[in-house]
Amino acid sequence: MSQVFHLRLATDSLAIQAQQLGVSIAALSDIRVSVHADISKTSPFYLQLHYQLSMPTPSMAHRLEWPVWQSDKVGFADYLWEETCLECFISAKIPQAPMAKANVPYIEINASPDGRYALYQFDGYRHPDTLPPPALMTDIQTRATLDWPTSSVNSSSGVNLARSVDFERYLHIPVTPLPHQQYAVYGTVIEHLHPCVILWVDKTALYFAPSHATPPDFHNRQHWCKFVL
Numbered sequence: 654m655s656q657v658f659h660l661r662l663a664t665d666s667l668a669i670q671a672q673q674l675g676v677s678i679a680a681l682s683d684i685r686v687s688v689h690a691d692i693s694k695t696s697p698f699y700l701q702l703h704y705q706l707s708m709p710t711p712s713m714a715h716r717l718e719w720p721v722w723q724s725d726k727v728g729f730a731d732y733l734w735e736e737t738c739l740e741c742f743i744s745a746k747i748p749q750a751p752m753a754k755a756n757v758p759y760i761e762i763n764a765s766p767d768g769r770y771a772l773y774q775f776d777g778y779r780h781p782d783t784l785p786p787p788a789l790m791t792d793i794q795t796r797a798t799l800d801w802p803t804s805s806v807n808s809s810s811g812v813n814l815a816r817s818v819d820f821e822r823y824l825h826i827p828v829t830p831l832p833h834q835q836y837a838v839y840g841t842v843i844e845h846l847h848p849c850v851i852l853w854v855d856k857t858a859l860y861f862a863p864s865h866a867t868p869p870d871f872h873n874r875q876h877w878c879k880f881v882l
Contacts, residue, residue, distance in 0.1 A: 655691035655703070656806055656881050658848050662862035663869040673857045676713065676785070683709035686861045688741075688848035692828065692836055692882060699800065699825035700838060702848060704739050706820040714819050718853040720767035722801075729796050730769035731785035738851045739764045739822060740871060745842040747874045748778075760841050762799065766822050772797040772839075779872050789839055797839050800825040834882060847877040 671678045689703040708714035718737045734740070744759035761773040772795060773786040781787060789797040802823050826845070828836040836843050849862035849871050860869040864876035 655689040657845070658688045658690065658863045658878065660686040660688065660848070660850060660863060661860070661865065663860040663865045664871065665865075665867050668859050669861065670834075674716075674854055677711055678715065680709050681859070684713075684852070684859070684861075686850050686852075688850075690741075690846055690848065690880065693825075698828045698830055698836065700743075700828050700836065700843065702739075702824040702826070704822050704824070704848075704850065705818045706815055706850070707810075708819050708850070708869075709808045714855065716854050717820070719820050720765060721862065723767050723770075723835075726765075727768035727770075727801060729771055729798075730765070731771055733763040733765050733769060733771055734851055736765060736851075737853045739766070739824065740849045740851070741824075742847040742849070742871060742874075742877065743838050743841055743843055744845045744874060744877065747845055747877060758841060760838055760874075761786065762824070762826065764799065764822070764824055766820070768801060770799050772799065772826075777873075778874075791839060798827075800827070843880050845874065846880045847871060847874075 662684060667678055671681055685707040687705050691701045693699045693701055702782040708717060717862065741762045742759055746757050748757045756776060758774065758776045764770040764823060772789040774789040775786065791797050802825055826838055828838050830836055832843065847862065852859045862879055863869060866876055
């Protein structure tokens with residue numbers, strides 16, 4: 654059974670965002686974003702992330718910047734958070750001071766609906782603080798990768814009046830099985846997950862996560878969830 658994360662829109666700038674877009678606060682609050690997380694049942698094993706998005710009106714759906722899938726786009730790319738971006742943070746531990754630069758590593762995953770992606774490695778809160786962040790490496794020369802399953806390529810990418818989901822994507826991240834029903838992503842044990850999404854509607858960024866710091870800060874592990882299989 655998958656763990657379902659219902660993502661909430663950050664509200665610290667909600668009135669300003671509604672004014673910028675010329676819509677009501679209620680309309681923005683009616684955007685629905687959820688992420689289903691699970692581990693595949695057979696080898697090869699993956700952390701499976703299924704992002705689903707429903708817009709409150711067709712007009713708002715048409716204003717959403719959601720690039721179409723392109724197989725030739727698949728590959729590593731930096732700065733995806735400057736566009737509509739599907740994200741997930743993974744950590745084995747939550748430090749007592751979540752924003753301290755303690756030696757508690759975590760992984761950040763970024764993915765664009767068009768197929769580009771990036772996996773980053775941090776050894777503490779936003780550390781190192783270089784931009785772009787250091788890529789997660791499988792060895793000294795090879796960047797970590799993720800897979801786009803066929804279901805993602807064929808998934809909904811626009812207003813679909815016959816379904817409750819307007820947009821969706823599937824991501825598969827390779828994992829290694831460990832004892833006691835645990836799994837690791839490139840060496841990091843999956844104990845806490847923080848799936849989140851940045852949606853760009855026209856030129857306005859909207860931030861979605863299960864829980865938010867103020868102002869929004871996806872890296873603040875005080876707001877991350879325990880991963881439950």
